[in-house]
Amino acid sequence: AQTVTQSQPEMSVQEAETVTLSCTYDTSESDYYLFWYKQPPSRQMILVIRQEAYKQQNATENRFSVNFQKAAKSFSLKISDSQLGDAAMYFCAYRRLYGGSQGNLIFGKGTKLSVKP
Amino acid sequence: ETGVTQTPRHLVMGMTNKKSLKCEQHLGHNAMYWYKQSAKKPLELMFVYNFKEQTENNSVPSRFSPECPNSSHLFLHLHTLQPEDSALYLCASSQRDRYYGYTFGSGTRLTVV
Numbered sequence: 001a002q003t004v005t006q007s008q009p010e011m012s013v014q015e016a017e018t019v020t021l022s023c024t025y026d027t028s029e030s031d032y033y034l035f036w037y038k039q040p041p042s043r044q045m046i047l048v049i050r051q052e053a054y055k056q057q058n059a060t061e062n063r064f065s066v067n068f069q070k071a072a073k074s075f076s077l078k079i080s081d082s083q084l085g086d087a088a089m090y091f092c093a094y095r096r097l098y099g100g101s102q103g104n105l106i107f108g109k110g111t112k113l114s115v116k117p
Numbered sequence: 118e119t120g121v122t123q124t125p126r127h128l129v130m131g132m133t134n135k136k137s138l139k140c141e142q143h144l145g146h147n148a149m150y151w152y153k154q155s156a157k158k159p160l161e162l163m164f165v166y167n168f169k170e171q172t173e174n175n176s177v178p179s180r181f182s183p184e185c186p187n188s189s190h191l192f193l194h195l196h197t198l199q200p201e202d203s204a205l206y207l208c209a210s211s212q213r214d215r216y217y218g219y220t221f222g223s224g225t226r227l228t229v230v
Contacts, residue, residue, distance in 0.1 A: 004159070035218050043205060044119060045221035091160070095218070104150075104173070105209075105219055107160040 002027045004094050006108035013082045014116050020067075021077045021111050023092030029053075031097040034068070034075045035105070040088040048090070051075065079113075087115045120144045123208050123222035131230055132198060138225045140191040140208030146220070148213040149191040151183060154205040154224070166191060167213055198229045 003026045013019035025034070036048040051059045051068050058066050063083075067076045079086055092108040121142045130136050140149065151163040165173035166185040180202070182194040191208055205226050209219035 009157075033218075037218075037221075043207075043224045043226075045207065045209070045219075046119075047218045047220075050218055093218075104162060104165060106162075109157065109159045 002029075002094050002096060002106050004092050004106055004108035006090075006092055006111050008111045009109070010112045010114070012114045012116060013079070013086075015082055015084060017082055018078060018080045019082055019113065021079075021090050021092075021113065023075045023077070023108060025073050025075065025092070025094050027073070027094065027096070029096050033095040033097070034066075035093040035095070036064070036066070036075075036077045037091045037093060037107075038086075038088045039091065039110070040085075045091070049077070082115050084115050084117060087113055089113075119220050119222070121208060121210055121220050121222040123206075123225055125225060126223065127226045127228075129228045129230060130195065130198065132200075134198075135194070135196040137195065138193040138206055138208075138227075140193075140222055142189055142208075142210040142220070144210060144220060146210035146212055147188055148211050149185060149188075150209045150211075150219065151191070151193055152207040152209065154207055160207070164193075195227075198227075200229050203227055203229045 005024045032053045034051045038046045038048050049061045063080045065078045089110045091110045093105045124139045149166045153161045163177045164183040169185050184192040205224045207224045208222045211219045
């Protein structure tokens with residue numbers, strides 16, 4: 001079974017600085033998708049960024065980028081120029097492509113990010 | 118608003134009560150999900166509905182009963198819950214064959230007393 005591990009329960013960053021959140025996963029699949037979700041205090045889970053495993057190029061969405069290391073099964077999220085509104089829980093998620101439970105997202109435990117003014 | 122609406126936002130119920138959580142989406146998605154979110158634990162997938170048909174039940178106790186009358190609505194019926202069932206219950210929807218991820222609602226914060 002696939003698992004997703006986020007080893008940092010909490011992180012803190014100074015406003016305008018850069019922070020990296022870690023995520024590793026375990027799978028025997030070769031094709032899959034990876035996601036980072038943000039959950040602010042409003043509780044809404046918001047998709048931040050996604051990566052297709054067959055793409056070598058790291059995904060980027062404005063201030064958010066990932067470092068996808070397929071061989072190492074690592075998928076870290078980098079937030080540049082951190083803003084107060086970035087404070088939230090961040091969840092890494094995996095989705096297999098084929099077979100049973102196709103499309104089901106598997107989540108890590110999350111990392112709570114605090115942003116200091 | 119993301120397009121997935123959950124009601125109520127908060128719910129307090131006794132262990133002998135019966136209540137229902139509602140989820141609604143008008144995004145044209147064909148799959149809907151119930152997740153349980155407890156503190157310091159990964160989100161737990163409870164139920165999956167694919168084109169209104171339940172395709173997964175991840176060993177969820179029978180005191181949780183899902184219902185999907187159509188592809189836009191999903192319910193979670195609750196009865197004789199336990200205090201450990203207190204959690205945030207999240208509904209999500211997606212296009213089953215696309216990789217866009219899920220669209221989530223804001224959840225129902227359930228407290229069982």
